[in-house]
Amino acid sequence: MGEPVNVLMVGVGGQGVVLASDILAEAALRAGLDVKKSEIHGMSQRGGAVFSHVRFGERVHSPVIPKGEADVLYALERMELLRWAEWARPGAVACYLAQDTLPTGVSAYPPGIDEEIRRLFGTVVRVDPRAIRDRISPKVKNTVLVGAVSLFIPIPAEACVAAIPGLCPDGTADVNLAGFEIGRAVAAEQVEASVTREAADVE
Numbered sequence: 760m761g762e763p764v765n766v767l768m769v770g771v772g773g774q775g776v777v778l779a780s781d782i783l784a785e786a787a788l789r790a791g792l793d794v795k796k797s798e799i800h801g802m803s804q805r806g807g808a809v810f811s812h813v814r815f816g817e818r819v820h821s822p823v824i825p826k827g828e829a830d831v832l833y834a835l836e837r838m839e840l841l842r843w844a845e846w847a848r849p850g851a852v853a854c855y856l857a858q859d860t861l862p863t864g865v866s867a868y869p870p871g872i873d874e875e876i877r878r879l880f881g882t883v884v885r886v887d888p889r890a891i892r893d894r895i896s897p898k899v900k901n902t903v904l905v906g907a908v909s910l911f912i913p914i915p916a917e918a919c920v921a922a923i924p925g926l927c928p929d930g931t932a933d934v935n936l937a938g939f940e941i942g943r944a945v946a947a948e949q950v951e952a953s954v955t956r957e958a959a960d961v962e
Contacts (some may be wrong), residue, residue: 761816763815764814766814767828768946778901780811781926782905782930791813796811798815810839812824824846831851832844835901836858837906841876850881853882857885857886858900886907906919906943906944907943908956909943
């Protein structure tokens, strides 16, 4: 692994962005990588924006992702994903929750938000909580999205699985582990469907 892998994680206070970033950082450590993490969650009690920079690799010097160099954007809120889109490198991956949780100061979503996300990113995984609500508790949406992100980063899934129990609230390890596996499966299904569509277009 040469340059650090950069994962920018964003959302709204109370959604679990900080826990998700802790899981990712711990998984990278378990995989033997150098890790740096920086987060802002001062407005988390008021529905304000929360973000965390997670960087890992053979050697990482700064915890802050330079603008235009994020490899993956993890977003529990769509407006925050668009707000941070300029931090992504060309062709970056976006994994986001398709659920409306307006940040403080935002009164409505703009039209065509999903289409704009697809235009801005090279690979997009859209997790609709309504499609998985019969399979998992909505309280672990953050861990579901960690599972989706795990498909695109050079950290073994086993390292993520090992990191989850020690970081989640007492009594929630099993449901969070299940959420991780569901998110990973959802991402794999969407990637496979995208490849199939592209192959059909070529033909």
